[in-house]
Amino acid sequence: MTLLEDRPQPPSEEHNPLLMDIVPGPRPAGLVKYITSTDHKQIGLNYLVTGLLAFVVAGIMALGMRTQLIVPNNHFITADVYNQLFTIHGTIMLFVFAGPFGFAGFGNYLVPLMIGAPDMAFPRFNNLSYWLYLGGFSLLMAGFLTNNGAAQFGWFGYAPLTEAIHSPGPGGDLWLVGIALTGFSGIFSAVNIITTIFTLRAPGMVMFRMPIFVWNILVTMFLVLLAFPVLTSAFALLWIDRHLGGNFFNTQKGGQPILWQNLFWFFGHPEVYIIALPYFGVVTEVLASMCRKPVFGYKGMIAATLSIGALSMGVWAHHMYTTGAVLLPFFAAMSLLIAVPTGIKFFNWIGTMWRGTIVLNTPLLFSIGFLIQFLMGGVTGVILAQPVLDFQLHNTYFVVAHFHYVIMGLVFGGLAGLYYWYPKMTGRMFDERWGKASFILLLIGFNLTFFPQHDLGLRGMPRRIETYNAGLGWNFLNELSSIGSYITGLGVVATVINLVKSYRSGPIAGDNPWDAQTLEWACSSPPPDHNFEALPPIRSERPVWDANHPDMLTKVGH
Amino acid sequence: MKVESRTIIGAFVFLVILAAAYWAMVATYGHTAERSGIAMLIFSFSAYGLLGFYLLAQYFRRHGTPRVEDRFDATQEEGAGVIDYFPxxxxxxxxxxxxxxxxxxxxxxxxxxxxxxxxxxxxxxxxxxxxxxxxxxxxxxxxxxxxxxxxxxxxxxxxxxx
Missing domain, CATH: 1.20.1270 (Substrate Binding Domain Of Dnak; Chain:A; Domain 2)
Structure with missing residues (x-):
């Protein structure tokens, strides 16, 4: 069966906007709907739920590691298991949770709604990319069931640790294939979303009227298109090394481990921005909506996003300063340059809140949490971008603290988005008290976990050690850190309870509970098949606000 | 299509400059082993160039008649009709x-x-x-x-x- 989709129109007598309602026949439900749906909203929800599941699973791994480190000379888990846990924790958090949760979960659900499209450009392709993503997640987890256990070489799999002689067995191969499948899923999503944004916008929705979130997803998708093919080719070389006797990275036969590092980080640093940019967009939308103001410096925000995307292609080797084989001044200068557009973004976020009518609810609290955490991570990032300091701090807990501040900042952004669009996705309002409790637990727990790790790093504790001796001055800080991780776990539990409870019994939210600005709030909650029954005229970057507040039209300055 | 093609071509130009600067600096400061970065940057700007100039060609194909989604003053009525078919x-x-x-x-x-x-x-x-x-x-x-x-x-x- 094929559905033709008409442009939604303002309701009028002679025009029937619901052409698809003519199509008879039952619609799939339940498990069949989950498996076969080509609806971007269903697929987006699949991504969001699977991503949250991955977050919880990898979070449990982190709790296992922190329990092992809570006292010196602990024997809670063996060194082998510890290595597997940090490898799969990092891999799942980056490839299965943080990235796809943002660009595929929120991206799928929101991009067509925000630009006034009925669906994605390639709906069945969209479904395929979800299955590759789920397959990649399953294969990564399947490593734990094999005889030798999962991969043990850390999430960036440095050669020659990944060679067959050092990491025998299927665990390493499962890691490799699992990531490659999620990579294909990302590339397919990128093709789909870019085509959607370029060709399926509503009339009047010019590029410079799209919400900042859509712009950020667009730039993210272009980074995916460049980064993931490089990673897949690196994996092909590694697979040849492991199975066909190749010597690309094998030092004993004249291979180049540095080649792996170059290939991996050429993917790996854009990946950081692939993870970050969607949540920047989420936070921009939440701040604008909850502060009752248009985004401050709309075009500056877009320019900043574009510059972050462009500059991120030239900073890959700042992870490799201590190899001595990279051009330090070039990469240090490029890395420091990225702080400039990020600073513009912070300025604009604060400008959006400035003199706004601030509604201090859960999504806004999480957004403010994002601003604080991410700023901390950004500042330590500037420290690490300077070779003189990086040579001291490389591979210590300072680095661990740095990137966890960055990524947990983004998790705060993700939760802000989850709470903000929860009424749109489910039609029901979440519980404010549980949401605020979750925010407070996460804020305290997270800072208690990772702030001491800065000091641990300065005291010389290297990352990825499964235990340590007493008397190094690390005991108390590790204890604090582990206690903090349990509080963080409680915060996540509070959010999960809130989401499940409100889905069953929350009050009905209505179409536009936040009196928001962008186009996704113009359809019902949850949106019907093919999204819009009628579209408001689009005359600025916040069409729904203009339609609801004719006395306060957005100034258009083009 | 104008903004779309300009965005991608802008990224293409930036990456060409980046690749040239990186090449020159690597050649000057003598890291002869570092060829992979240059290769990857060439791949990057080629990919963006391909897409950017394709979009530019799409823009010229319309002979200055913008699509409804590219016009600031387009109304929903102007876009009436079938958008596409969705499986x-x-x-x-x-x-x-x-x-x-x-x-x-x-x-x-x-x-x-x-x-x-x-x-x-x-x-x-x-x-x-x-x-x-x-x-x-x-x-x-x-x-x-x-x-x-x-x-x-x-x-x-x-x-x-x-």
Whole structure:
């Protein structure tokens, strides 16, 4: 069966906007709907739920590691298991949770709604990319069931640790294939979303009227298109090394481990921005909506996003300063340059809140949490971008603290988005008290976990050690850190309870509970098949606000 | 298409400059082992160049007549008509995904997984492409020619706006 989709129109007598309602026949439900749906909203929800599941699973791994480190000379888990846990924790958090949760979960659900499209450009392709993503997640987890256990070489799999002689067995191969499948899923999503944004916008929705979130997803998708093919080719070389006797990275036969590092980080640093940019967009939308103001410096925000995307292609080797084989001044200068557009973004976020009518609810609290955490991570990032300091701090807990501040900042952004669009996705309002409790637990727990790790790093504790001796001055800080991780776990539990409870019994939210600005709030909650029954005229970057507040039209300055 | 093509071509130009600067600095400061970065930057700007100039060609193909989504003053009525056709629920993407996952297992546990994966993949491709026929399944009352009209209008019959 094929559905033709008409442009939604303002309701009028002679025009029937619901052409698809003519199509008879039952619609799939339940498990069949989950498996076969080509609806971007269903697929987006699949991504969001699977991503949250991955977050919880990898979070449990982190709790296992922190329990092992809570006292010196602990024997809670063996060194082998510890290595597997940090490898799969990092891999799942980056490839299965943080990235796809943002660009595929929120991206799928929101991009067509925000630009006034009925669906994605390639709906069945969209479904395929979800299955590759789920397959990649399953294969990564399947490593734990094999005889030798999962991969043990850390999430960036440095050669020659990944060679067959050092990491025998299927665990390493499962890691490799699992990531490659999620990579294909990302590339397919990128093709789909870019085509959607370029060709399926509503009339009047010019590029410079799209919400900042859509712009950020667009730039993210272009980074995916460049980064993931490089990673897949690196994996092909590694697979040849492991199975066909190749010597690309094998030092004993004249291979180049540095080649792996170059290939991996050429993917790996854009990946950081692939993870970050969607949540920047989420936070921009939440701040604008909850502060009752248009985004401050709309075009500056877009320019900043574009510059972050462009500059991120030239900073890959700042992870490799201590190899001595990279051009330090070039990469240090490029890395420091990225702080400039990020600073513009912070300025604009604060400008959006400035003199706004601030509604201090859960999504806004999480957004403010994002601003604080991410700023901390950004500042330590500037420290690490300077070779003189990086040579001291490389591979210590300072680095661990740095990137966890960055990524947990983004998790705060993700939760802000989850709470903000929860009424749109489910039609029901979440519980404010549980949401605020979750925010407070996460804020305290997270800072208690990772702030001491800065000091641990300065005291010389290297990352990825499964235990340590007493008397190094690390005991108390590790204890604090582990206690903090349990509080963080409680915060996540509070959010999960809130989401499940409100889905069953929350009050009905209505179409536009936040009196928001962008186009996704113009359809019902949850949106019907093919999204819009009628579209408001689009005359600025916040069409729904203009339609609801004719006395306060957005100034258009083009 | 103007903003789209300019954005991508801007990224292309930036990456060309970046690659040239990186090449010059590597050559000057003598890290002879570092060729992979230059290769990857060349791949990057080639990819963006391909896409950016394709979009620019699409822009020129319209001879200055912007699409409704590119006009600041377009109304919803102007965009009336069929947008595109969107397939309904389908089992074939899941089958194809499963085939590709089995293909991945073949890289781990042995090539015999490819028999299962290959059958699933090829079967799903056949199912996918024969599932819906663009011309036959069109709804009653819609002239297939209307779909063709939705494409880019041909050049010479339209007025030129520079």
């Amino acid at each position: 309904a629920a389908s089992i074939w993407p899941a089958g194809m995904g499963l085939g590709m996952i089995f293909g991945g297992c073949a890289l781990v546990w042995g090539l015999w997984y490819l028999y299962i994966g290959g059958i699933l993949f090829i079967g799903s491709v056949i199912g996918w492409v024969t599932e819906s026929d663009y011309t036959e399944d069109v709804l009653p009352g819609i002239d297939p020619a209307e779909l063709a009209d939705h494409e880019v209008p041909s050049g010479p019959s339209l007025p030129h706006h520079g």
